[in-house]
Amino acid sequence: MTILLDNQSGEPIYRQIVEQIKAQILSGELLPDTALPSIRNLAKDLRISVITTKRAYDELEQEGFVYTMAGKGCFVAPLNLQLLREEHFKQVEAHLQEAVRLAAACGLTGEELLEMLRILLQEE
Numbered sequence: 001m002t003i004l005l006d007n008q009s010g011e012p013i014y015r016q017i018v019e020q021i022k023a024q025i026l027s028g029e030l031l032p033d034t035a036l037p038s039i040r041n042l043a044k045d046l047r048i049s050v051i052t053t054k055r056a057y058d059e060l061e062q063e064g065f066v067y068t069m070a071g072k073g074c075f076v077a078p079l080n081l082q083l084l085r086e087e088h089f090k091q092v093e094a095h096l097q098e099a100v101r102l103a104a105a106c107g108l109t110g111e112e113l114l115e116m117l118r119i120l121l122q123e124e
Helices: 015-027 041-044 050-062 081-105 110-123
Strands: 066-069 075-078
Touching: 015 050, 015 075, 015 081, 050 066, 050 075, 066 081
Parallel strands: none
Antiparallel strands: 066 075
16 A cells, blocks of 8 residues: 655645545555554554544544454455445546636636537547
């Protein structure tokens, strides 16, 4: 499992960890029931606080991406198809928001943007 932290990013370190682990789970790079590094080991490897790592793991568990077994550690949860679908919806929505922002910046109307989307969909 590879995690790269960007101290220049405005995003908190725990969020960077969460997003990168989620991306690796969604891509299939991390398979269900794969053990994640211990909180201490990950903190040591990334040279960050154990509290930061624990916060990231706790958030991943709350979102259903990992589960914890007492005394054994943290593991990748089997993917819930509804959770996967919702995560993809969030990603599409974020990309569409960026497209709307860019369209407004260059003066495209909503109808022109929709026409571009229709053309792209027909090409698929």
